[in-house]
Amino acid sequence: MKLAILSRAPKAYSTQRLKAAALQRGHDVRVLNTLRFGIDLTGDEPDLQYRGKRLSDYDAILPRIGASITYFGTAVVRQFEQMDVYTPNTANGIANARDKLRATQILSRHNIGMPATTFVRNRGDVRAAIERVGGAPVVIKLLEGTQGIGVILAPEVKIAESIIETLQSTNQNVLIQRFVSESKGRDIRALVVGDRVVAAMRRTAQGDEFRSNVHRGGTVEGVSLSPEFEQAAVRSAQIMGLRVAGVDMLEGADGPLVMEVNSSPGLQGIEAATQLDVAGAIVDYIANQVAFPEIDVRQRLSVSTGYGVAEILVHNNGSFVGKTLGETELGERDITVLTVHRGTSVIPNPRNRVVLEAGDRLLCFGKLDEMRSMIPERRKRRARVRKLPAEPIPAAE
Numbered sequence: 001m002k003l004a005i006l007s008r009a010p011k012a013y014s015t016q017r018l019k020a021a022a023l024q025r026g027h028d029v030r031v032l033n034t035l036r037f038g039i040d041l042t043g044d045e046p047d048l049q050y051r052g053k054r055l056s057d058y059d060a061i062l063p064r065i066g067a068s069i070t071y072f073g074t075a076v077v078r079q080f081e082q083m084d085v086y087t088p089n090t091a092n093g094i095a096n097a098r099d100k101l102r103a104t105q106i107l108s109r110h111n112i113g114m115p116a117t118t119f120v121r122n123r124g125d126v127r128a129a130i131e132r133v134g135g136a137p138v139v140i141k142l143l144e145g146t147q148g149i150g151v152i153l154a155p156e157v158k159i160a161e162s163i164i165e166t167l168q169s170t171n172q173n174v175l176i177q178r179f180v181s182e183s184k185g186r187d188i189r190a191l192v193v194g195d196r197v198v199a200a201m202r203r204t205a206q207g208d209e210f211r212s213n214v215h216r217g218g219t220v221e222g223v224s225l226s227p228e229f230e231q232a233a234v235r236s237a238q239i240m241g242l243r244v245a246g247v248d249m250l251e252g253a254d255g256p257l258v259m260e261v262n263s264s265p266g267l268q269g270i271e272a273a274t275q276l277d278v279a280g281a282i283v284d285y286i287a288n289q290v291a292f293p294e295i296d297v298r299q300r301l302s303v304s305t306g307y308g309v310a311e312i313l314v315h316n317n318g319s320f321v322g323k324t325l326g327e328t329e330l331g332e333r334d335i336t337v338l339t340v341h342r343g344t345s346v347i348p349n350p351r352n353r354v355v356l357e358a359g360d361r362l363l364c365f366g367k368l369d370e371m372r373s374m375i376p377e378r379r380k381r382r383a384r385v386r387k388l389p390a391e392p393i394p395a396a397e
Contacts, residue, residue, distance in 0.1 A: 001287050002028040002057070006076065007064040008035060013268040017279040018062060025283060034069060037076045046082040059290045060086040062244070062282070063094060064264045070098050086290055088282075089263050093241030097263040100143045100175055103240065110239050112232060113257045115139075115250065116178040121168070126161050126176075133178040136160060141175045142167070153179065180257060183250040187259065190225060190233035190247045191270055191278055195344065197230045198281040201273040222274035231343040232256040243289075244282055246270075309338075310371040314360040326352030335366030 003022050007015045010031045022029035038049035048055040061080050065073035078091035096102050104117050118129040130138055136157045142150030154160035160176070167174050185205035190197045201220045225233070229249060236258050237245040246265025250257040271278050314320045320328055325337055331352075340347040340354060341361040347354060356362075364371060 001059045001290050003030075003283070003286065004058045004061045005029065005031045005064060006034045006061055006073070007031055008033055008066060008069070009064075014266050014279075015064060017267050017271070018282065021277065021279040021283045025280070025287070027283070027287065034063075034065065034073050034076055037079075039075060039079050046079055048076070048079055048083070058085050060088075060286050062286060063087060063089055065094055066264070067098060070095065086286065088243035088286055088289070089245070090241050094263045097240050097242060097245070097261045100141060100260065101173070103261060104175070107236060107239060107258060107261075110235070112236055112239070113252065113255055115180055115252075115257050115259065118176045119173075120176070121173075123161075123165055123168070126164050127157060129176050130157055130160055133176055137179045139177040139179050140164060140167070141177060143173045143175065180250045180252055182253050183257075186251060188223065188225070188229060188249045188251065188256070189265070189270060190229065190249065191265060191267075192233050192237040192242075192245045192247055193278075193281050194243055194285045195234055195238070195346070197225060197233050199270050199274045199276045199278050200225045200229075200233075201270050203269075220269050220273040222276075227343065229256045232258055234344045236261050243285070306368055307366065308368045308371075309363065309365050310368070310375070312362045312364055312371065312374055314356050314358055314362065316358040318358070320356045320360075321358050323356055324352060325350055325354050325356065328356070330364070330366075333366070333370045335364050335370055337362050337364050339363045 001022075005015060005018055005022075009015055010033075015031055019029050019031055032050060036051050037055075038052070040047040040049050040054075058080075061077070063073065063077050065077070074091040074095050077087055077089070077094065080087055081090060096106060101119055104114060107114060116133040118132050120126060120129045130136065136159075137153055137155045138160050140152045140154055140160060140163055152163055154163055164174055164176070187203055188200060189203060190200045192198070200223050202223045204219050204221075206219065232249060232255075233247040236247050237243070240261045240263075242261065242263050244263075244265075246262040248259045248262070250259055267278050270276075330337060337350055338348075339362075340350045340356070341363065342357065342359070
Protein backbone atom coordinates (compact mmCIF):
# COMPACT_ATOMS: atom_id res chain seq x y z
CA MET A 1 0.00 0.00 0.00
CA LYS A 2 1.19 3.50 -0.82
CA LEU A 3 0.07 5.79 2.00
CA ALA A 4 0.30 9.57 2.42
CA ILE A 5 0.07 11.06 5.91
CA LEU A 6 -1.17 14.64 5.60
CA SER A 7 0.57 16.57 8.36
CA ARG A 8 2.30 19.90 8.93
CA ALA A 9 4.28 18.39 11.83
CA PRO A 10 6.48 15.59 10.46
CA LYS A 11 8.44 15.36 13.73
CA ALA A 12 5.39 15.15 15.99
CA TYR A 13 5.01 11.94 18.00
CA SER A 14 1.77 10.87 16.31
CA THR A 15 3.11 11.45 12.79
CA GLN A 16 6.34 9.59 13.55
CA ARG A 17 4.53 6.63 15.10
CA LEU A 18 2.12 6.31 12.16
CA LYS A 19 4.98 6.47 9.68
CA ALA A 20 7.01 3.90 11.64
CA ALA A 21 4.03 1.54 11.92
CA ALA A 22 3.46 1.71 8.15
CA LEU A 23 7.14 1.09 7.39
CA GLN A 24 7.26 -1.88 9.80
CA ARG A 25 4.43 -3.45 7.83
CA GLY A 26 6.20 -3.01 4.52
CA HIS A 27 4.09 -0.13 3.19
CA ASP A 28 5.37 2.79 1.13
CA VAL A 29 4.59 5.86 3.25
CA ARG A 30 5.21 9.60 2.82
CA VAL A 31 4.50 12.53 5.11
CA LEU A 32 3.13 15.40 3.01
CA ASN A 33 2.67 18.98 4.19
CA THR A 34 -1.04 19.74 3.75
CA LEU A 35 -0.37 23.39 2.88
CA ARG A 36 1.93 22.49 -0.05
CA PHE A 37 -0.90 20.98 -2.10
CA GLY A 38 -2.52 22.70 -5.03
CA ILE A 39 -6.02 21.71 -6.13
CA ASP A 40 -5.99 21.35 -9.90
CA LEU A 41 -9.39 21.90 -11.51
CA THR A 42 -8.14 22.71 -15.02
CA GLY A 43 -8.58 19.27 -16.58
CA ASP A 44 -11.45 16.90 -17.20
CA GLU A 45 -10.76 14.96 -14.00
CA PRO A 46 -9.88 16.15 -10.46
CA ASP A 47 -6.16 16.29 -9.78
CA LEU A 48 -3.65 17.54 -7.21
CA GLN A 49 -0.30 19.28 -7.37
CA TYR A 50 2.30 18.94 -4.62
CA ARG A 51 5.11 21.47 -4.36
CA GLY A 52 4.19 22.64 -7.85
CA LYS A 53 4.39 19.19 -9.48
CA ARG A 54 1.71 16.66 -10.34
CA LEU A 55 1.10 14.34 -7.39
CA SER A 56 1.94 10.68 -7.89
CA ASP A 57 -0.67 7.99 -7.27
CA TYR A 58 -1.56 6.93 -3.73
CA ASP A 59 -3.77 4.13 -2.43
CA ALA A 60 -4.81 5.91 0.74
CA ILE A 61 -4.30 9.03 2.82
CA LEU A 62 -4.44 9.60 6.58
CA PRO A 63 -5.43 13.22 7.26
CA ARG A 64 -3.98 14.97 10.32
CA ILE A 65 -5.68 18.32 9.76
CA GLY A 66 -5.01 21.01 12.38
CA ALA A 67 -7.71 23.43 13.51
CA SER A 68 -5.95 26.44 11.95
CA ILE A 69 -6.15 24.98 8.42
CA THR A 70 -9.54 23.25 8.54
CA TYR A 71 -10.95 24.93 5.43
CA PHE A 72 -7.97 24.28 3.15
CA GLY A 73 -7.22 20.89 4.69
CA THR A 74 -10.74 19.57 4.12
CA ALA A 75 -10.65 20.88 0.54
CA VAL A 76 -7.51 18.80 -0.07
CA VAL A 77 -9.09 15.71 1.51
CA ARG A 78 -12.22 16.22 -0.61
CA GLN A 79 -10.07 16.32 -3.74
CA PHE A 80 -8.46 13.02 -2.78
CA GLU A 81 -11.93 11.54 -2.29
CA GLN A 82 -12.94 12.67 -5.78
CA MET A 83 -9.79 10.98 -7.10
CA ASP A 84 -10.97 7.68 -5.49
CA VAL A 85 -8.13 7.66 -2.95
CA TYR A 86 -9.25 6.01 0.30
CA THR A 87 -9.42 8.10 3.48
CA PRO A 88 -10.71 6.82 6.83
CA ASN A 89 -11.92 10.33 7.69
CA THR A 90 -13.89 12.18 5.04
CA ALA A 91 -13.77 15.92 4.49
CA ASN A 92 -17.34 16.26 5.76
CA GLY A 93 -16.54 14.20 8.84
CA ILE A 94 -13.53 16.35 9.70
CA ALA A 95 -15.49 19.58 9.20
CA ASN A 96 -18.43 18.30 11.27
CA ALA A 97 -16.22 17.27 14.17
CA ARG A 98 -14.19 20.49 14.16
CA ASP A 99 -17.27 22.68 14.76
CA LYS A 100 -18.51 21.89 18.28
CA LEU A 101 -21.99 23.27 17.62
CA ARG A 102 -22.43 21.34 14.39
CA ALA A 103 -21.16 18.15 16.05
CA THR A 104 -23.55 18.56 18.97
CA GLN A 105 -26.48 19.19 16.62
CA ILE A 106 -25.69 16.03 14.64
CA LEU A 107 -25.19 13.77 17.66
CA SER A 108 -28.30 15.09 19.42
CA ARG A 109 -30.49 13.52 16.72
CA HIS A 110 -29.17 10.01 17.39
CA ASN A 111 -29.86 9.46 21.09
CA ILE A 112 -26.25 10.04 22.11
CA GLY A 113 -25.93 11.11 25.74
CA MET A 114 -24.39 14.59 26.03
CA PRO A 115 -24.24 17.36 28.64
CA ALA A 116 -27.16 19.79 28.26
CA THR A 117 -26.03 22.47 25.79
CA THR A 118 -27.40 25.76 24.43
CA PHE A 119 -26.23 28.33 21.90
CA VAL A 120 -27.44 31.92 21.84
CA ARG A 121 -26.13 35.13 20.28
CA ASN A 122 -28.15 37.92 21.88
CA ARG A 123 -27.00 39.21 25.24
CA GLY A 124 -30.56 39.27 26.51
CA ASP A 125 -30.91 35.50 25.95
CA VAL A 126 -27.86 34.43 27.97
CA ARG A 127 -29.42 34.22 31.44
CA ALA A 128 -32.34 32.10 30.17
CA ALA A 129 -29.89 29.83 28.34
CA ILE A 130 -27.91 29.28 31.54
CA GLU A 131 -31.11 28.36 33.37
CA ARG A 132 -32.02 25.84 30.64
CA VAL A 133 -28.82 23.86 31.23
CA GLY A 134 -29.35 23.76 34.99
CA GLY A 135 -27.89 27.05 36.19
CA ALA A 136 -24.43 27.94 37.45
CA PRO A 137 -21.77 26.68 37.49
CA VAL A 138 -21.67 26.33 33.70
CA VAL A 139 -18.99 25.49 31.16
CA ILE A 140 -18.40 28.01 28.36
CA LYS A 141 -16.73 26.69 25.21
CA LEU A 142 -15.38 28.35 22.10
CA LEU A 143 -16.72 26.56 19.03
CA GLU A 144 -13.30 25.71 17.62
CA GLY A 145 -11.06 25.43 20.68
CA THR A 146 -8.60 22.53 21.01
CA GLN A 147 -6.54 20.91 23.80
CA GLY A 148 -8.69 22.56 26.45
CA ILE A 149 -8.08 26.08 25.13
CA GLY A 150 -11.25 28.16 25.14
CA VAL A 151 -13.00 26.08 27.81
CA ILE A 152 -13.98 28.11 30.88
CA LEU A 153 -15.82 27.15 34.08
CA ALA A 154 -18.01 30.01 35.29
CA PRO A 155 -19.06 29.52 38.95
CA GLU A 156 -21.82 32.14 38.96
CA VAL A 157 -24.44 33.44 36.54
CA LYS A 158 -23.12 37.01 36.54
CA ILE A 159 -19.57 35.83 35.90
CA ALA A 160 -20.83 33.62 33.05
CA GLU A 161 -22.71 36.55 31.52
CA SER A 162 -19.61 38.74 31.73
CA ILE A 163 -17.38 36.10 30.11
CA ILE A 164 -19.84 35.43 27.29
CA GLU A 165 -20.34 39.14 26.64
CA THR A 166 -16.57 39.66 26.45
CA LEU A 167 -16.05 36.74 24.07
CA GLN A 168 -18.97 37.75 21.85
CA SER A 169 -17.64 41.31 21.66
CA THR A 170 -14.57 39.86 19.89
CA ASN A 171 -16.83 37.97 17.42
CA GLN A 172 -16.33 34.64 19.19
CA ASN A 173 -19.18 32.12 19.20
CA VAL A 174 -19.57 30.13 22.40
CA LEU A 175 -21.56 27.18 23.70
CA ILE A 176 -23.11 27.14 27.16
CA GLN A 177 -22.98 23.67 28.69
CA ARG A 178 -24.05 22.04 31.93
CA PHE A 179 -21.21 21.37 34.36
CA VAL A 180 -21.21 17.63 35.13
CA SER A 181 -20.08 17.82 38.75
CA GLU A 182 -19.82 14.05 39.31
CA SER A 183 -17.10 13.89 36.64
CA LYS A 184 -15.20 17.05 37.68
CA GLY A 185 -11.59 16.85 36.56
CA ARG A 186 -11.99 13.43 34.89
CA ASP A 187 -12.94 12.18 31.46
CA ILE A 188 -12.52 9.16 29.20
CA ARG A 189 -10.76 9.23 25.82
CA ALA A 190 -11.67 6.29 23.59
CA LEU A 191 -9.67 5.73 20.41
CA VAL A 192 -12.04 4.36 17.77
CA VAL A 193 -10.73 2.61 14.66
CA GLY A 194 -13.36 1.29 12.27
CA ASP A 195 -16.11 -0.30 14.32
CA ARG A 196 -14.26 -0.88 17.59
CA VAL A 197 -12.42 0.88 20.41
CA VAL A 198 -8.76 -0.13 20.17
CA ALA A 199 -7.63 1.71 23.33
CA ALA A 200 -9.08 3.85 26.10
CA MET A 201 -7.70 5.96 28.93
CA ARG A 202 -8.97 8.01 31.83
CA ARG A 203 -7.56 11.54 32.07
CA THR A 204 -7.46 13.22 35.47
CA ALA A 205 -6.81 16.92 36.04
CA GLN A 206 -4.25 18.16 38.54
CA GLY A 207 -5.10 20.32 41.54
CA ASP A 208 -8.03 22.70 41.10
CA GLU A 209 -7.92 22.46 37.29
CA PHE A 210 -11.20 21.04 35.91
CA ARG A 211 -9.83 20.41 32.40
CA SER A 212 -8.21 16.98 32.17
CA ASN A 213 -6.33 17.46 28.87
CA VAL A 214 -2.79 16.09 28.88
CA HIS A 215 -1.62 19.44 27.45
CA ARG A 216 -2.93 21.05 30.65
CA GLY A 217 -0.94 18.72 32.90
CA GLY A 218 -3.53 15.96 33.31
CA THR A 219 -2.44 12.43 34.18
CA VAL A 220 -3.56 9.35 32.25
CA GLU A 221 -4.22 5.69 32.96
CA GLY A 222 -5.42 2.89 30.72
CA VAL A 223 -8.96 1.62 31.31
CA SER A 224 -11.28 -1.09 30.03
CA LEU A 225 -14.59 0.32 28.89
CA SER A 226 -18.01 -1.09 29.66
CA PRO A 227 -20.11 -2.03 26.61
CA GLU A 228 -22.20 1.10 27.20
CA PHE A 229 -19.19 3.42 26.93
CA GLU A 230 -17.74 1.49 23.98
CA GLN A 231 -21.03 1.65 22.09
CA ALA A 232 -21.35 5.40 22.70
CA ALA A 233 -17.82 5.99 21.40
CA VAL A 234 -18.15 3.87 18.25
CA ARG A 235 -21.60 5.20 17.35
CA SER A 236 -20.49 8.82 17.85
CA ALA A 237 -17.49 8.39 15.56
CA GLN A 238 -19.53 6.66 12.88
CA ILE A 239 -22.36 9.20 13.04
CA MET A 240 -19.79 11.95 12.46
CA GLY A 241 -18.40 10.09 9.42
CA LEU A 242 -15.05 9.24 11.04
CA ARG A 243 -13.35 5.84 11.01
CA VAL A 244 -10.39 7.04 13.11
CA ALA A 245 -11.37 9.28 16.00
CA GLY A 246 -10.79 10.13 19.62
CA VAL A 247 -14.09 10.32 21.49
CA ASP A 248 -14.07 12.22 24.79
CA MET A 249 -16.73 11.23 27.33
CA LEU A 250 -17.68 12.24 30.85
CA GLU A 251 -18.67 9.64 33.40
CA GLY A 252 -22.16 10.90 34.15
CA ALA A 253 -24.40 9.57 36.89
CA ASP A 254 -26.60 7.87 34.28
CA GLY A 255 -23.88 6.73 31.90
CA PRO A 256 -21.51 8.16 29.25
CA LEU A 257 -21.88 11.77 28.15
CA VAL A 258 -20.07 12.52 24.89
CA MET A 259 -18.23 15.84 24.94
CA GLU A 260 -16.28 15.84 21.70
CA VAL A 261 -15.25 13.73 18.71
CA ASN A 262 -11.70 14.48 17.55
CA SER A 263 -10.78 13.70 13.94
CA SER A 264 -6.99 13.96 14.55
CA PRO A 265 -6.46 12.40 17.98
CA GLY A 266 -2.99 12.46 19.49
CA LEU A 267 -1.41 9.07 20.11
CA GLN A 268 1.32 9.78 22.65
CA GLY A 269 -0.81 9.86 25.79
CA ILE A 270 -2.99 6.88 24.96
CA GLU A 271 -0.12 4.67 23.78
CA ALA A 272 1.86 5.49 26.94
CA ALA A 273 -1.16 4.82 29.18
CA THR A 274 -2.22 1.56 27.55
CA GLN A 275 1.07 0.23 26.10
CA LEU A 276 -0.89 -0.66 22.96
CA ASP A 277 0.18 -0.20 19.34
CA VAL A 278 -2.59 2.21 18.40
CA ALA A 279 -0.69 3.52 15.37
CA GLY A 280 -0.37 -0.03 14.07
CA ALA A 281 -4.11 -0.63 14.48
CA ILE A 282 -4.85 2.49 12.42
CA VAL A 283 -2.45 1.49 9.63
CA ASP A 284 -3.80 -2.09 9.57
CA TYR A 285 -7.36 -0.83 9.26
CA ILE A 286 -6.47 1.45 6.33
CA ALA A 287 -4.57 -1.36 4.59
CA ASN A 288 -7.55 -3.69 4.97
CA GLN A 289 -9.87 -1.09 3.49
CA VAL A 290 -7.57 -0.58 0.51
CA ALA A 291 -7.39 -4.35 -0.07
CA PHE A 292 -11.11 -4.95 0.52
CA PRO A 293 -12.94 -1.61 0.44
CA GLU A 294 -16.35 -0.92 1.84
CA ILE A 295 -18.91 -0.08 -0.82
CA ASP A 296 -21.87 2.23 -0.78
CA VAL A 297 -24.65 -0.35 -1.01
CA ARG A 298 -27.14 2.38 -1.88
CA GLN A 299 -25.31 2.93 -5.17
CA ARG A 300 -24.64 -0.74 -5.85
CA LEU A 301 -28.09 -2.16 -5.06
CA SER A 302 -30.43 0.59 -6.23
CA VAL A 303 -30.46 -0.82 -9.73
CA SER A 304 -34.16 -1.48 -10.17
CA THR A 305 -36.81 1.20 -10.20
CA GLY A 306 -38.63 1.25 -6.89
CA TYR A 307 -35.96 -0.76 -5.04
CA GLY A 308 -33.18 0.45 -2.78
CA VAL A 309 -31.52 0.30 0.63
CA ALA A 310 -32.85 1.76 3.88
CA GLU A 311 -32.17 1.46 7.60
CA ILE A 312 -35.11 0.59 9.83
CA LEU A 313 -34.89 1.24 13.57
CA VAL A 314 -36.60 -1.10 16.03
CA HIS A 315 -38.28 1.30 18.45
CA ASN A 316 -38.86 0.58 22.14
CA ASN A 317 -42.63 0.52 21.70
CA GLY A 318 -42.58 -0.91 18.19
CA SER A 319 -44.31 -4.06 16.98
CA PHE A 320 -40.99 -5.80 16.13
CA VAL A 321 -39.61 -5.95 19.69
CA GLY A 322 -39.41 -9.57 20.89
CA LYS A 323 -40.29 -11.02 17.51
CA THR A 324 -38.05 -13.14 15.32
CA LEU A 325 -37.19 -11.88 11.86
CA GLY A 326 -39.44 -14.56 10.44
CA GLU A 327 -42.38 -13.36 12.52
CA THR A 328 -42.01 -9.80 11.17
CA GLU A 329 -43.05 -11.07 7.71
CA LEU A 330 -40.57 -8.69 6.08
CA GLY A 331 -39.80 -11.34 3.46
CA GLU A 332 -43.46 -11.41 2.41
CA ARG A 333 -43.21 -7.63 1.85
CA ASP A 334 -40.24 -8.14 -0.50
CA ILE A 335 -37.76 -6.78 2.05
CA THR A 336 -34.47 -8.57 2.74
CA VAL A 337 -32.57 -7.82 5.97
CA LEU A 338 -28.88 -7.64 5.08
CA THR A 339 -27.50 -6.99 8.57
CA VAL A 340 -28.71 -6.34 12.10
CA HIS A 341 -26.68 -3.71 13.96
CA ARG A 342 -26.98 -4.18 17.72
CA GLY A 343 -24.88 -1.77 19.75
CA THR A 344 -21.28 -2.26 18.62
CA SER A 345 -21.93 -5.74 17.16
CA VAL A 346 -23.16 -6.70 13.70
CA ILE A 347 -25.17 -9.79 12.74
CA PRO A 348 -24.55 -10.31 9.00
CA ASN A 349 -27.09 -12.14 6.84
CA PRO A 350 -29.31 -12.82 9.88
CA ARG A 351 -31.51 -15.90 9.97
CA ASN A 352 -35.25 -15.83 10.54
CA ARG A 353 -34.87 -17.07 14.13
CA VAL A 354 -32.92 -13.96 15.25
CA VAL A 355 -35.00 -12.22 17.94
CA LEU A 356 -35.16 -8.44 17.55
CA GLU A 357 -34.44 -6.07 20.43
CA ALA A 358 -35.28 -2.41 21.00
CA GLY A 359 -32.58 -0.25 19.43
CA ASP A 360 -31.63 -2.75 16.70
CA ARG A 361 -30.95 -1.15 13.33
CA LEU A 362 -31.90 -3.26 10.31
CA LEU A 363 -30.07 -2.59 7.05
CA CYS A 364 -32.59 -3.69 4.44
CA PHE A 365 -32.89 -4.02 0.66
CA GLY A 366 -36.29 -4.09 -0.95
CA LYS A 367 -39.25 -2.08 -2.17
CA LEU A 368 -38.77 1.54 -1.18
CA ASP A 369 -42.50 2.16 -0.81
CA GLU A 370 -42.82 -0.75 1.61
CA MET A 371 -39.85 0.37 3.69
CA ARG A 372 -40.98 3.99 3.64
CA SER A 373 -44.26 2.99 5.23
CA MET A 374 -42.33 1.42 8.14
CA ILE A 375 -40.44 4.59 9.05
CA PRO A 376 -42.27 6.67 11.69
CA GLU A 377 -43.64 10.02 10.69
CA ARG A 378 -41.47 13.01 11.40
CA ARG A 379 -41.80 14.10 14.99
CA LYS A 380 -43.70 17.28 15.60
CA ARG A 381 -42.54 19.74 18.19
CA ARG A 382 -44.63 19.58 21.28
CA ALA A 383 -46.11 22.88 22.31
CA ARG A 384 -44.86 24.09 25.66
CA VAL A 385 -47.68 25.10 27.95
CA ARG A 386 -46.84 28.32 29.65
CA LYS A 387 -48.42 28.69 33.05
CA LEU A 388 -50.21 31.99 33.48
CA PRO A 389 -50.08 33.71 36.85
CA ALA A 390 -53.19 33.09 38.89
CA GLU A 391 -55.67 35.94 38.89
CA PRO A 392 -55.94 37.63 42.26
CA ILE A 393 -59.07 36.76 44.22
CA PRO A 394 -61.13 39.90 44.73
CA ALA A 395 -61.47 40.92 48.37
CA ALA A 396 -64.87 40.40 49.95
CA GLU A 397 -66.98 43.54 50.05
